[in-house]
Amino acid sequence: xxxxxxxxxxxxxxxxxxxxxxxxxxxxxxxxxxxxxxxxxxxxxxxxxxxxxxxxxxxxxxxxxxxxxx
Numbered sequence: 001x002x003x004x005x006x007x008x009x010x011x012x013x014x015x016x017x018x019x020x021x022x023x024x025x026x027x028x029x030x031x032x033x034x035x036x037x038x039x040x041x042x043x044x045x046x047x048x049x050x051x052x053x054x055x056x057x058x059x060x061x062x063x064x065x066x067x068x069x070x
Contacts, residue, residue: 001050002069004041006060010034015056021049023069030054030066043069 013033017023028040029049051068054060 002044002047003065004029004044004067004069006030006032006039006041006062006064006066008032008034008039009062010039010060012054012056012058012060012066013038015052015054017049017052017067019049019051023047023049032060041066045069 010032012030014031017029023043025043025046027043029043030041032039047069049067050070054066
């Protein structure tokens with residue numbers, strides 16, 4: 001299982017995937033807004049999203065796990 005983390009503190013702007021969804025390497029899964037910049041969180045490898053831990057509009061901290069990828 002791969003744990004994807006936010007690289008910055010900010011607010012979840014968009015969640016682009018759902019649990020059970022297959023994703024490709026480098027596909028953007030979540031976009032975090034921080035200091036008026038959009039920071040994408042992408043899959044490091046192909047796999048399946050097993051769990052999403054954040055929702056749009058929620059705050060997120062640096063190094064917070066946002067998705068588990070199988």
